[in-house]
Each structure stands twice: as structure tokens, then as C-alpha cells.
Amino acid sequence: MANLFPSLVLDWTTVLLAVFAFTLLFLSLRSNRNPARKLPPGPLFRWPILGNLLSLDPKKPFKSIDQLAQKYGPVYRLQFGSFLVVILNDFESVRQAFLKQATEFDDRPKLLVFEMGKPGKGIIRAHSNLVQRTRRRFSLAAFRDLGMGKFKMEKQITDEIQRLCNVISKHNGKEFSPFCCLDITTCNVVCCLIFGQGFAYNDPKLLRILNCLVQVFKESSFTGLANFIPWMRYLPFSGFQNIKRFGGQNNAFYKEMIDLLRDNYIRGDPQNYIDTYLDNQEKIQTENPDIAEWFDDEDLISCVGDLFAAGTETTSTTLKWGLLYMVLHPDIQEMVQTELDSVVGRNRMPTLKDRPRLPYTEATLLEMQRIGSIFPLSAPRAATIDTELYGFDIPKGTMVMPNLWAIHHDERIWKEAGSFKPGRFLDSDGKVNRREELIPFSIGKRKCLGEQLALMELFLIFTHLLHKFSFRLPKGAQPSLEPVMGVTLVPKEYKIVALPR
Numbered sequence: 388m389a390n391l392f393p394s395l396v397l398d399w400t401t402v403l404l405a406v407f408a409f410t411l412l413f414l415s416l417r418s419n420r421n422p423a424r425k426l427p428p429g430p431l432f433r434w435p436i437l438g439n440l441l442s443l444d445p446k447k448p449f450k451s452i453d454q455l456a457q458k459y460g461p462v463y464r465l466q467f468g469s470f471l472v473v474i475l476n477d478f479e480s481v482r483q484a485f486l487k488q489a490t491e492f493d494d495r496p497k498l499l500v501f502e503m504g505k506p507g508k509g510i511i512r513a514h515s516n517l518v519q520r521t522r523r524r525f526s527l528a529a530f531r532d533l534g535m536g537k538f539k540m541e542k543q544i545t546d547e548i549q550r551l552c553n554v555i556s557k558h559n560g561k562e563f564s565p566f567c568c569l570d571i572t573t574c575n576v577v578c579c580l581i582f583g584q585g586f587a588y589n590d591p592k593l594l595r596i597l598n599c600l601v602q603v604f605k606e607s608s609f610t611g612l613a614n615f616i617p618w619m620r621y622l623p624f625s626g627f628q629n630i631k632r633f634g635g636q637n638n639a640f641y642k643e644m645i646d647l648l649r650d651n652y653i654r655g656d657p658q659n660y661i662d663t664y665l666d667n668q669e670k671i672q673t674e675n676p677d678i679a680e681w682f683d684d685e686d687l688i689s690c691v692g693d694l695f696a697a698g699t700e701t702t703s704t705t706l707k708w709g710l711l712y713m714v715l716h717p718d719i720q721e722m723v724q725t726e727l728d729s730v731v732g733r734n735r736m737p738t739l740k741d742r743p744r745l746p747y748t749e750a751t752l753l754e755m756q757r758i759g760s761i762f763p764l765s766a767p768r769a770a771t772i773d774t775e776l777y778g779f780d781i782p783k784g785t786m787v788m789p790n791l792w793a794i795h796h797d798e799r800i801w802k803e804a805g806s807f808k809p810g811r812f813l814d815s816d817g818k819v820n821r822r823e824e825l826i827p828f829s830i831g832k833r834k835c836l837g838e839q840l841a842l843m844e845l846f847l848i849f850t851h852l853l854h855k856f857s858f859r860l861p862k863g864a865q866p867s868l869e870p871v872m873g874v875t876l877v878p879k880e881y882k883i884v885a886l887p888r
Contacts, residue, residue: 427473427779429464430455438466440612446872449763449792452476456793462777468615470496472767473781475789477797478824484776484787485768485831493832494769496786498614499627500607500874507681509689510836511697515771518681521671522690527836529663533580541739543579544844547572548851554588555856555885562861562882565710569703569848570597576844577698581691582644583659596640596695599633604700605873606630634692641691645684664690698837701761702844704877705827708759709752709849711868711878712807714860719809720853723748724888727854737850739843745850746819750812752845753819756827758807761875763792765829791826792876800824856885 433439442465443451456463456476465472475481484492494515495501501512510526513519534540551572555563568588574597575585586593606626613620613627620627648661657663664687672679713720730744731737742749770785781787796804800822801811814820828835835841852858860866866881 424780424782425778426471427462427464427776428459429466430459433466436468436616437612438468438470438615440467440615447870448872449760449790452764452788452790453793453796456790462779467786468612470615470786471782472786472788473776473779475787476793478794478800478826480777481789481791481794481826481830485789485829485833488774488776489831491771491774491781492768492787494771494784495833496767496769496784498767498786499617499620500614500630508686509693511693511766512689518678521675521678522682522686523836525663525667526660526690529657529660529667530580530836530840532657532663533660540580540840540843541847543585544576544847545736545851547575547579547585548848550575550588551848552851552855555852556887558885560884560886562864562884564880564882566703566707566880567597569706570601570699572848573703573706573844574600574695574699576702576840577695579659580698580840581660581694582648583662592640596637597699599637600695600700602633603630603696604875604877605871606633607874637692637695638688641688642684645687645691660694661687661691694837697835698840701835701875702841704761704875705755705759705841705845706848707878708761709755709845710852710858710883711866711881712755712758713853714858714883715866715868716807717859719751719807720858723751723853724857727850731850731854737847737854739846741850742846746813746817747809748850749819749846750809752849753812753821753825754807754809755845755849757795757801757825758805759876760792760795760827761877762827762829763790763876765789765791766833768833789829791829794824794826797824855888857888859884859886 430439430442434441442455452465452474453476455465456474461475461477462480463474463476465474475484495512507513507516507518510519510522513522534543551568554568555565571588571593574593578585578593606629613622645661648659649665652662652665654666654669657666664682668682668687671682713723726745726747727737731741737745765788768787768789770781770783770787773783774781795801798804801824812820812822828838828841861882861884864882867879869879870876871879
């Protein structure tokens with residue numbers, strides 16, 4: 388009898404757990420059926436609590452999402468924890484939602500990566516409202532006035548590129564990893580725009596910023612469990628505490644720089660983004676007192692953090708993929724160099740004025756952005772109201788996730804999509820054919836506001852490097868094209884050899 392009691396307890400425990408599990412499963416399946424709503428198609432089965440998250444490969448969620456689209460169509464639904472998620476898996480659906488129905492899909496979902504700190508602050512993370520639109524409007528105006536996308540900022544970028552070339556030259560033809568020096572160059576360009584100054588390559592502050600940004604991007608993911616199951620952020624393996632710690636370190640640095648610049652700030656004569664913000668802060672407090680409380684130092688820190696996150700890691704990652712494809716395709720590298728030599732010559736460096744006369748180089752840059760698809764799932768959006776898309780009901784607050792990777796690898800649009808072929812962006816006359824389906828910066832009201840700066844940097848850094856060096860793989864090296872998934876797709880670290888031309 389003594390041995391029987393524990394077995395009975397075990398049996399009843401098993402039964403109760405089984406009943407509990409089946410109850411959750413029943414409720415889960417039942418909640419998918421709502422005759423009052425015509426939701427997009429999607430899997431009937433979903434796990435309790437997790438929903439369809441287990442259907443995604445954490446290393447390549449964009450591919451899992453693309454594979455599900457083969458069964459359910461380009462517009463379908465998934466359940467991520469408590470979030471209803473609508474997937475847009477082709478260009479037509481993204482264009483319909485983000486351009487033709489732009490005002491209905493320009494909010495942000497309440498994800499952990501967007502809600503860290505005080506909700507509503509910043510540019511990228513903020514929810515759609517008058518405050519967010521005001522911030523974005525004056526930020527775009529500030530970037531234009533400070534020279535983003537124009538020749539005015541070219542000298543600042545080329546100065547940084549010269550320092551980059553000097554660092555590469557010091558390797559004297561020996562193998563090295565280009566990762567750190569590319570990160571430093573792009574970060575310093577952003578520093579010039581935001582703070583009005585760059586930092587020395589070995590400056591501890593600059594290296595600390597970069598380390599924190601890299602760690603946050605590694606730990607963050609738009610499909611991470613902690614985004615959709617709030618209590619998971621407190622588990623040691625969720626990465627949330629690391630994100631919080633590294634983000635806090637950078638925020639302390641941003642505050643230090645803001646306080647320093649405020650002491651030298653001259654109203655009406657902005658020299659950098661922070662000056663422009665302070666100018667607009669006073670203007671908003673006078674003209675729009677209802678929203679003035681949102682434009683405080685905490686908000687400025689959030690804006691600066693968003694700009695660093697969007698403007699540093701993404702550009703350097705595109706260049707890392709670009710150099711990797713150049714060493715893997717030396718014939719394409721040689722064709723770019725031949726065009727540069729023909730148009731620019733060997734006695735000066737490329738400038739933005741040369742850009743229209745470098746179609747093959749431009750096509751190569753476009754192909755780098757397509758095949759890399761470094762922001763594969765973009766920044767998710769949310770429905771601002773109860774609306775419809777292609778006849779499907781989209782409730783307010785629904786998370787809308789565009790699969791840019793699927794668009795950029797759609798065989799209907801790009802033949803041999805897995806191959807690196809710059810010629811796909813040239814027409815029969817050899818002129819650049821910019822395809823509307825190439826949307827690495829997304830589209831619509833929430834597209835990346837740093838697009839023009841990124842395109843300037845990509846062109847100038849790429850052309851200067853290939854004009855000055857020929858890049859090769861070290862003997863016996865076989866770098867991988869398999870990406871490392873975080874918020875962005877980063878290549879696994881590799882080494883190259885830079886030979887002066």
C-alpha cells in the first residue's frame with residue numbers, strides 16, 4: 388500500500404496535466420474561429436501561450452515565413468504569443484498596405500524592442516500620432532539643412548573614409564577583419580550629423596558606443612519570444628537584461644553629449660541634429676503647448692538612440708556583405724574598378740558628381756542591398772484602426788510584418804535570385820534600372836528617414852575602397868554566406884587581404 392500511493396498521485400497528476408493541456412489547446416483552436424471577422428488565412432493549430440512562434444526557425448525566421456506563404460498565400464495570419472500578426476510576403480501586398488493604405492498601417496506594435504524606456508519617445512519606436520509626425524517632420528528638415536543626401540556633407544564622409552583607408556593600409560597586405568573599422572567609420576559619420584563631431588578611432592567612448600550597439604542588435608529580434616510573452620524578459624536567457632544594460636550605457640553617453648552641446652548652443656544657428664532639436668523644442672512649446680511635454684531631454688535621448696541604431700549598424704552591415712561578395716566574385720570587383728578608372732581616373736578619388744556616370748558600380752550597390760536584405764522583416768507596423776486589406780478584416784492594433792527578404796528573393800521578379808548579378812539592374816542600353824520592388828529601406832510613411840545618408844555613405848565608402856584597394860581572400864579561406872540573425876542579417880566574421888592599386 389505504501390508503494391501504491393505515490394503511483395496513484397503520479398497517475399492523477401498526469402491526467403490533470405493532460406486535461407489542462409487539452410483544455411488550453413481547445414480554447415486556442417476555438418479562439419481562431421470568430422464568425423464575425425474574416426481574418427486572413429493561417430494555421431488552425433497554435434500552441435497555448437506561444438501561438439505559432441514554434442513554427443519559425445529562430446536562425447532564419449524570414450525563410451520560415453516565406454515557406455508558410457506557399458501554403459496560405461502572400462497575405463496570411465499567425466499568432467505570436469498574444470499578438471495577432473498579419474504577414475505581407477510579396478511586393479504587391481506591401482505596396483497596398485504601406486502606400487495605398489498608408490494612414491491605416493503606420494503605427495507600431497507594442498513590442499518589447501519598441502516599448503523599452505518610456506513609451507512614445509523617439510522617432511522609430513513611437514506610435515503614430517501628432518507627436519511622432521512632428522518629430523519625424525522636423526528631423527527630416529534638420530537632415531536636409533545639415534546636408535544629408537547633398538554635397539554639403541560629402542567632405543565629412545570623405546574625411547572619415549580617408550581615415551578608414553589609412554587604417555586598412557597599415558595592415559600592409561596582411562589578412563584582417565574589416566568589421567570593426569567599417570563600424571567605426573559609419574558610426575563617426577552619424578556622430579558628425581548628430582553631435583557635429585567625430586571621434587578618434589581608438590577613443591574609448593566611440594568603442595563603447597559601438598560595442599553597446601552591436602550587443603543590442605545581437606540580442607534583439609522582432610520574432611524573439613520576449614517580445615510577445617512579457618514575463619519571459621525576466622528569464623536569464625531572454626537577453627532582455629543585456630539589452631537594458633547596454634542601452635542604458637549608451638543613453639548615459641548621449642545625455643553627456645547633449646548637456647555639453649547645450650552649453651554651446653546658439654539659438655537659430657543649428658550646427659547639428661541636437662541644436663536643431665533644441666530650436667524646435669522652443670518653437671513647439673510656444674506654438675503647440677498641447678504636445679510640448681513630449682519634447683523633453685528623455686525624448687531627445689531616445690531620438691538620438693534611434694538615429695544611431697538606424698544609421699550605424701545597418702550601413703556597415705551592407706558594406707560587410709558588399710566586400711564579401713567582391714572577394715567571392717573577383718570578376719565583378721574588376722569590372723567596378725575598370726569603370727572607376729575609366730570615369731574617375733587614377734589621379735583623384737570618386738565624388739558624388741561621378742555617380743551618374745558609374746552605372747555598373749551603381750548596379751552593384753543595388754544588388755548588394757537586394758541580396759543582403761539586411762533588414763529582412765523590416766520594422767513591423769500596426770493597424771491604426773479597424774480596417775480591411777484585400778477583403779480581409781484587420782483589427783486595430785494588429786501587428787503587420789513585411790517580409791522584405793521574400794520580396795528581394797522572389798523568383799518571379801528576380802531570376803536566379805540567389806545569385807549575385809549586378810546586371811539585373813541595367814537596361815539594354817547599360818543604364819541603371821532601379822526596380823520599384825527593391826525596398827531595403829521599406830516604403831510609406833514609416834520608411835527609414837536616413838535613406839539618403841545611407842545611400843551617400845554606401846556609394847562613397849564602396850567606391851573609395853575599390854578605387855584604392857583590390858580585395859582578396861586569404862589563401863585557403865572559405866567564408867560563409869550564412870547570416871547571423873539579430874535585428875539585422877549580419878555575415879559571419881571573415882578576413883580579407885587589401886592590396887594597394
